[in-house]
Amino acid sequence: MDEDRFxxxxxxxxxxxxxKPYARHGKRFYKPYRNYFATTVKSPDYELWVEMVEAGYATFSQNGYRAFFWLTHAGLDWLGDKLGMQIYDEEG
Structure with a gap:
């Protein structure tokens, strides 16, 4: 897994x-206005996202050669930990 690229x-x-994230009481927060990534099955990003699905950090839907990926709650938590902020999860 290429962590920097993910x-x-x-x-x-x-x-x-x-x-941009905002700060409150010395902590950083971010509320996503979207949560999706569109790509094609021939893109290098596709293989990266498949790895993230296998790790439980993302889920996806595929229609022919197009694929759409979404970060899961675990993926948002992982990303927030890496960036030093809390990322809100609208679903969870």
């Missing part, structure tokens, strides 16, 4: 970079 695509999936 962090990069996971941040993109939740829109981190377009919107």
């Amino acid at each position: 962090i990069e695509v996971a941040k993109h999936a939740i829109g981190l970079g377009i919107r």
Whole structure:
């Protein structure tokens, strides 16, 4: 697993970079406005996301050559730990 690359695509999936985290009482928080990553089965990102699905950090749906991935609660927690912030999970 290429941890740096996963962090990069996971941040993109939740829109981190377009919107910034906020701080309260010395802690950082982020509320994603989205949670998906679209790719094709021939993309190098596809294999990376499949690894994340196998690790329990993501789930996916595939329609032909297109695939859509979402971070799970465990994936959001993992990413938050790596970035030193709490990432809200709308589903959990």
